[in-house]
Amino acid sequence: MSEQTVDDIDLSVVDQMIERYGTTTDAAIPILLGLQETYGYLPFKALQHVTEKTEATPNQVYGVATFYGQFRMKPVGRHIVRVCHGTACHVRGAVGIDETLMEVMGLAGGEDTTADMEYTVEKVACLGCCSLSPVIMVDDKVYGKLTRQKVRKIFQQYAREEVEQ
Ligand code: FES
Numbered sequence: 820m821s822e823q824t825v826d827d828i829d830l831s832v833v834d835q836m837i838e839r840y841g842t843t844t845d846a847a848i849p850i851l852l853g854l855q856e857t858y859g860y861l862p863f864k865a866l867q868h869v870t871e872k873t874e875a876t877p878n879q880v881y882g883v884a885t886f887y888g889q890f891r892m893k894p895v896g897r898h899i900v901r902v903c904h905g906t907a908c909h910v911r912g913a914v915g916i917d918e919t920l921m922e923v924m925g926l927a928g929g930e931d932t933t934a935d936m937e938y939t940v941e942k943v944a945c946l947g948c949c950s951l952s953p954v955i956m957v958d959d960k961v962y963g964k965l966t967r968q969k970v971r972k973i974f975q976q977y978a979r980e981e982v983e984q
Pocket of ligand 1: 947
């Protein structure tokens with residue numbers, strides 16, 4: 820938690836979640852899910868507020884926030900790029916796809932979000948469409964049977980669409 824910055828957020832949104840789901844310890848998960856849906860991640864200030872306004876202790880709230888893989892503790896890019904590293908994708912070149920993505924995004928080792936906050940890259944185990952391997956998913960859209968070249972083209976297309984908007 821030490822790397823987390825204090826986020827500038829409107830705490831009335833957090834209060835609305837608490838009002839909707841209640842103040843018992845059990846309400847922590849739906850409240851955190853609601854916060855993540857609103858912000859794309861769990862702002863530190865929001866978690867603090869939840870511990871102050873509900874019966875859940877800081878340990879319980881941070882325990883839930885860090886235990887479940889779907890919760891994010893850092894701001895994410897506008898697009899979430901999921902790179903499959905499941906067995907089928909791994910066998911068909913997921914590592915090369917991942918390397919190309921990092922290169923295209925300008926991400927160095929350990930970084931997952933582009934400096935312009937356009938993309939966050941996540942590694943996932945299986946996207947459930949192994950026959951299309953290797954596969955990535957950009958937001959809700961699946962791209963399969965990828966090559967390094969196809970990956971470059973996909974993100975050139977995204978960049979063009981950004982310019983046109
Ligand atoms: S292993 Fe990649 S989609 Fe299943």
